[in-house]
Amino acid sequence: MSMGNESRQNVKWVEGVRGLASFFVVVTHLCRAWDYELWFPRAGDENAAPRLLQLPFLRVPWQGRIGVTMFAFLTGFVCAIKPLRQVKSGNLNGALATLGKSAFRRPPRFILPSTFALVLAWFIAQLHGFKVSLRTDSQWLRASSPEIGDIWTEIPRLFHNFQTVWINGRQEYDDHQWALLPLLQGAFTIYVTLFATVFMKNRCRIFTVFVLFSWYWLSPFPEKETFECQFLWGVLLCDIRDDPIFRNFVTNHPKIRRALQIIFITLGIYVAGFPGEHPEWAGWSRQLIYVGDYIFPPGTTNYAKRWSAVGWDLCALGIVLSPTLQDLFSNRIFMWLGRNSFAVYLTHGTLLRVVLCRMIYGWSGEPWVVDKDEEGNPVYHWLERGGTFTFMISIPVWFALLYTSAHLWTTYIDNACARITLWLEKTMFEEEDEKNSMQLA
Structure with missing residues (x-):
């Protein structure tokens, strides 16, 4: 396939899908906080009728596991686009240079903005910004909100959290950052895989990546299907989409292609809704348990x-x-969501616990009463959430605030981090002209 045809292929949709993934992540955290029952296949117990949003297909966004899975796939796809394009055009040196510089850029592009988000959450915590979320009737909100000590405890704790989030994914001020570490590690899995296969024939490389995917899929260890398999699936589809046989099939067999895409997407949405809790309560999820035992x-x-x-x-x-x-995911709305997706991911946890909690429970977090039972154990009187009308007003307003904040974050904070990364790259890498002259010397 010529580079002219390849360059005209639409890859903007990746950005749009990223925006959808970040939206799923936010929605699932709202459900965790205030409607965890949506993770069940039925309302309350196995004999109850399911709610509308607990039904197959409709339940996927609310339990939201798929969001992080999508991020991992997109990491693989995006990291592979340029080097694979260069390999297929015969520019192997360019592909190696791309892999080297991409590997250099990845850590600061992850670590700098996430550290800024950590410091911001830490600063808000020192102002007792999480006081309301620590007193709510939502156990998940209480468990994921930091309790604050004195300043001499909090300063070392800030540095400790900066360390642990990049060692084991643990971050007390915003525990949603746990996924950043495996996503960063996954990027390097992709770079190493592409480096190791860069001189292979195209279909031999596809076969090799598929073998690696299968290897990870056969591992029963936690998260392999969520991260390593998705990184490699992204690389695999990025490579396959440019194969002449695949492109010929897409172009010349539209009826079969449409039938397959409908089957794949329909079946995919159905199985992705597998309940996170009590799957044995519904017949359709029991069937998936049975199938899963075999596959x-x-x-x-x-x-x-x-x-x-x-x-x-x-x-x-x-x-x-x-x-x-x-084309749908390449429209302006999805593209805008995608451009701000990383900022949404970094800021939504703090905004949820600091702003949305106050919109739903009240600004002050008072009255707050802790009694004791006959044995002297504390009895907490958690703050009660507002009614349906409160949620109907608060959630849309909060989403507007979230995406406005994310847009400002992308415009200023993320761009500043990009400039710092570019400066580091120019400082630490030789210019291409200098490198070429050294090779000729």
């Missing part, structure tokens, strides 16, 4: 994440087969 490796403990991975892999394949869906 998942022995020792698999988290069928929910496995089915989310299968579901997204099928959906991603359907999108790659569908120019229509690619």
Whole structure:
């Protein structure tokens, strides 16, 4: 395939899908905070009727596991686009240079903005910004909000959290940053894989990546299906989409292609809705348990994440087969959501606990009463949430605030981090002209 045809392929849809993934992450945290029952297949117990949003297909956004899975896939796809394009055009030196510089840029582009978000959350915590969330009737909000000590405790704690978030993913001021570490590690998995296969023939490289994908899929260890498999699935689809046989199929067999994409996406959304809690309560999820016993490796403990991975892999394949869906995700709304997705991910946790909690429970967090029972144990009287009308007003207003804040973050904070990264790159890398002259010397 010529570079002219390849360059005209639409890859903007990746940005739009990223925006959808970040929206799913936010929605699932709202459900965790105030309507965890949506994670069940039925309302309350196995004999109750399911609520509308607990039904297959409709339940996918609310339990939101698929969001992080999508981020991992997109990491693989995006990291592979340019080096694979250069490899297929015969520019192997350019591909190696791209891999080297991309590997250099990745840590500061992750660490700088996330550190700014950490410091901001820490500063807000010192102003007792999390006081209300620590007193709410939502156990998840209380468990994920930091309790604050004196300043001599908090300053070392800030540095400790900066360290732990990049060692084990633990961050007390905003525990949603846990996924940044595996996503950063995954980027280097992709770079190493591409470096190791850069001199292979195209289809041999595709086969090699598929073998690696299968290797990780057969591992029963936690999160392999969510991260490593998705990184490699992203690389695999990025490579396959440019294969002449695949492009010929997409172009010349529209009826078969449409039928396949409908099957893949429909089946993907169905299985991705596997309940995160009590899957044995519904017949459709019991069937998926039965199927999973055969297709998942022995020792698999988290069928929910496995089915989310299968579901997204099928959906991603359907999108790659569908120019229509690619155009849909390339429209201005999805592109805007995608450009601000990282900022949404970094800021939504703090805004949820600091702002939205006050909109729903009141600004002061008072009255706050702790009694004691006959044995002297504390009895907490948690703040009660507002009614339905409060949520109907608060959630849309908060979403507007979230995306406005994310846009400002992307415009100023993220751009500043990009400039710092560029300065580091120019400082630490030789200019191309200098490098070429050294090679000729």
